[in-house]
Amino acid sequence: MASKHWLNKTLPLTAAALLLAGCGGNTIPDPEPTDTVGGNDGASASGGDFDNWGGGEDVPAGFDNPELADTIYFEFDSYEVGSADAQIVNRHSVQLLESGASVRLEGHADERGSREYNIGLGERRAQAVRRMLMIQGVPASQISTVSFGEERPAEFGSDETAYAANRRVVIRYEN
Amino acid sequence: MHNQRFCTGLLLAPLLVLLFAGRASAEITVEITEWNIEPAPVAIVPFGWSGNSTDAPLDVAEVIAADLRRSGRFAPIDESQMLGRPTRGADVDFDDWRILKVEAVVVGRVEQTGDNAYTVQFQLFDPFAGTQLVGYRMPASRGTMRRVAHRAADMIYEKLTGIKGVFATRVAYVTAQGEGEDRLYRLIVADQDGENEYTILESGDPIMSPAWSPDSRQLAYVSFEGSRSSIWVQTLRTGNRRQVSNQPGVNGAPAFSPDGRQLVVTLGGADGNLDIHVLDLATRQTRRLTRHRAIDTEGSWSPDGRYIYFNSDRAGGPQVYRVPVTGGTPERVTFEGSYNARPRLSPDGKKLAVVHNDRGNFRIAVIDLERDNQMVVVSAGRQDESPSFAPNSDTLIYATRQARNGVLETVTADGLIRQRLESRGGDVREPVWSPFPRF
Numbered sequence: 197m198a199s200k201h202w203l204n205k206t207l208p209l210t211a212a213a214l215l216l217a218g219c220g221g222n223t224i225p226d227p228e229p230t231d232t233v234g235g236n237d238g239a240s241a242s243g244g245d246f247d248n249w250g251g252g253e254d255v256p257a258g259f260d261n262p263e264l265a266d267t268i269y270f271e272f273d274s275y276e277v278g279s280a281d282a283q284i285v286n287r288h289s290v291q292l293l294e295s296g297a298s299v300r301l302e303g304h305a306d307e308r309g310s311r312e313y314n315i316g317l318g319e320r321r322a323q324a325v326r327r328m329l330m331i332q333g334v335p336a337s338q339i340s341t342v343s344f345g346e347e348r349p350a351e352f353g354s355d356e357t358a359y360a361a362n363r364r365v366v367i368r369y370e371n
Numbered sequence: 372m373h374n375q376r377f378c379t380g381l382l383l384a385p386l387l388v389l390l391f392a393g394r395a396s397a398e399i400t401v402e403i404t405e406w407n408i409e410p411a412p413v414a415i416v417p418f419g420w421s422g423n424s425t426d427a428p429l430d431v432a433e434v435i436a437a438d439l440r441r442s443g444r445f446a447p448i449d450e451s452q453m454l455g456r457p458t459r460g461a462d463v464d465f466d467d468w469r470i471l472k473v474e475a476v477v478v479g480r481v482e483q484t485g486d487n488a489y490t491v492q493f494q495l496f497d498p499f500a501g502t503q504l505v506g507y508r509m510p511a512s513r514g515t516m517r518r519v520a521h522r523a524a525d526m527i528y529e530k531l532t533g534i535k536g537v538f539a540t541r542v543a544y545v546t547a548q549g550e551g552e553d554r555l556y557r558l559i560v561a562d563q564d565g566e567n568e569y570t571i572l573e574s575g576d577p578i579m580s581p582a583w584s585p586d587s588r589q590l591a592y593v594s595f596e597g598s599r600s601s602i603w604v605q606t607l608r609t610g611n612r613r614q615v616s617n618q619p620g621v622n623g624a625p626a627f628s629p630d631g632r633q634l635v636v637t638l639g640g641a642d643g644n645l646d647i648h649v650l651d652l653a654t655r656q657t658r659r660l661t662r663h664r665a666i667d668t669e670g671s672w673s674p675d676g677r678y679i680y681f682n683s684d685r686a687g688g689p690q691v692y693r694v695p696v697t698g699g700t701p702e703r704v705t706f707e708g709s710y711n712a713r714p715r716l717s718p719d720g721k722k723l724a725v726v727h728n729d730r731g732n733f734r735i736a737v738i739d740l741e742r743d744n745q746m747v748v749v750s751a752g753r754q755d756e757s758p759s760f761a762p763n764s765d766t767l768i769y770a771t772r773q774a775r776n777g778v779l780e781t782v783t784a785d786g787l788i789r790q791r792l793e794s795r796g797g798d799v800r801e802p803v804w805s806p807f808p809r810f
Contacts, residue, residue: 309756310757313689320666
């Protein structure tokens with residue numbers, strides 16, 4: 197903290213004398229019958245998936261791997277799919293065109309900065325992959341996107357390694 | 372009236388004073404981490420008690436003293452220093468307190484009037500002037516006595532500082548605990564001193580962006596249950612919740628309008644173009660407010676209800692803009708630095724808090740809208756986020772990092788008094804301060 201900031205002090209004085217007339221001790225109960233969906237237990241508990249780091253960019257194009265990599269990584273402040281990863285995306289598009297399956301593209305950001313803005317950055321990455329699939333002819337109806345922003349890190353930690361592991365899109369096939 | 376001395380040079384060495392070490396019930400305890408003013412000595416005399424049991428249901432004087440101490444502006448003296456223990460104004464000998472140089476004396480008592488009925492009475496004196504500053508008597512039950520004590524502290528605090536107290540308010544926040552399959556997200560509401568904490572939602576999927584309704588009876592939030600984002604509004608007292616937005620793509624960043632009838636939200640749609648929309652809670656209809664290829668998000672209402680302040684990276688990095696609620700051309704608000712996100716206006720409309728990139732560190736900054744948009748960086752972490760003003764506009768709460776976990780801190784809007792709310796475990800984030808309660 198630069199000390200010069202501390203000189204700019206302002207103490208807003210809301211000097212109006214507060215007379216709390218008729219202040220009882222209880223809050224007034226106010227049932228709200230308009231609410232329809234009940235309960236606190238509506239949040240489903242499908243488990244997080246944190247094991248995707250380790251696939252992806254290290255798989256050479258054309259490598260005869262029955263398990264096609266499902267994670268695309270991004271540079272800092274970038275939303276471009278690199279050329280090696282582009283081939284992975286293309287192989288997914290072939291698979292999607294052949295099978296007619298649906299995919300969910302899960303976009304993620306590293307932890308730096310504001311959370312909701314990072315939702316935007318994760319969505320931007322998911323959309324970059326979506327556009328590549330659509331250019332290859334995959335119908336939009338087979339693709340959905342969700343951005344988890346920084347909420348579901350693949351790797352915990354506040355260093356470049358963790359940041360790089362977390363800037364990603366996971367391609368997830370849905371039943 | 373109290374002696375506020377500003378150390379304009381170096382910070383005092385960080386002082387760690389654990390205030391509530393004995394309280395097992397609270398997940399969060401409070402430490403004074405840093406301050407830059409000399410707290411004024413005051414005396415909160417133990418309250419008298421008359422009733423059926425040996426002790427009063429609550430040590431009201433202790434609650435008041437803890438509140439005042441936590442404000443960073445007052446230093447309640449130890450009971451052992453007191454020369455007398457009056458419980459009524461008539462018994463206060465001002466000389467006893469002038470010797471101790473305390474600037475204020477609070478006396479009071481709790482009386483039982485029925486099976487679960489009590490009155491709490493207190494009086495605040497200025498020993499040097501020899502006058503009573505405020506006196507009040509309030510009804511209480513065992514269940515409401517803590518809140519009544521906080522309200523007494525609010526009245527004392529306001530009388531001494533001219534600033535409304537926020538001791539009877541609450542804070543909502545999100546925690547995450549565990550890893551992998553076991554990771555659990557919780558949306559929690561607690562009194563602002565960390566007491567009476569309860570979980571209002573628990574999920575294996577992320578929970579984000581809680582926002583208070585203006586009557587402080589509901590919270591809006593984002594949930595990722597079912598692996599997609601949706602916006603919910605939950606009533607605290609009943610636990611009932613309803614989904615209010617579940618469109619394709621991003622449903623995010625809800626904030627209530629001042630009248631509580633609308634939310635400003637971020638919607639992305641299938642094409643992922645995040646824009647600001649206004650959602651009518653009665654009809655569920657949405658109205659688009661911005662249309663731009665950039666990320667437009669983190670909308671919040673100005674207190675007068677006329678503008679939506681939001682974050683957009685249309686000029687490259689994220690900066691704050693505002694647009695009339697009725698629609699129109701957005702106008703840029705922040706210009707200092709490369710990153711200003713998550714705008715939140717103070718309830719008096721005079722200040723704007725943002726997440727600001729301060730030479731590579733993400734910190735909370737407060738912009739004085741009445742003084743040429745002067746910016747003061749008020750936090751000192753590397754990854755600080757989610758600023759939220761207390762309803763008195765004097766203090767903010769935000770999240771910072773301690774090792775790997777998020778912890779909460781409060782700071783006065785001038786940056787002079789900063790405190791850490793110590794968590795017992797988990798990653799705590801996204802604190803939001805409630806409006807003033809309605810009694």
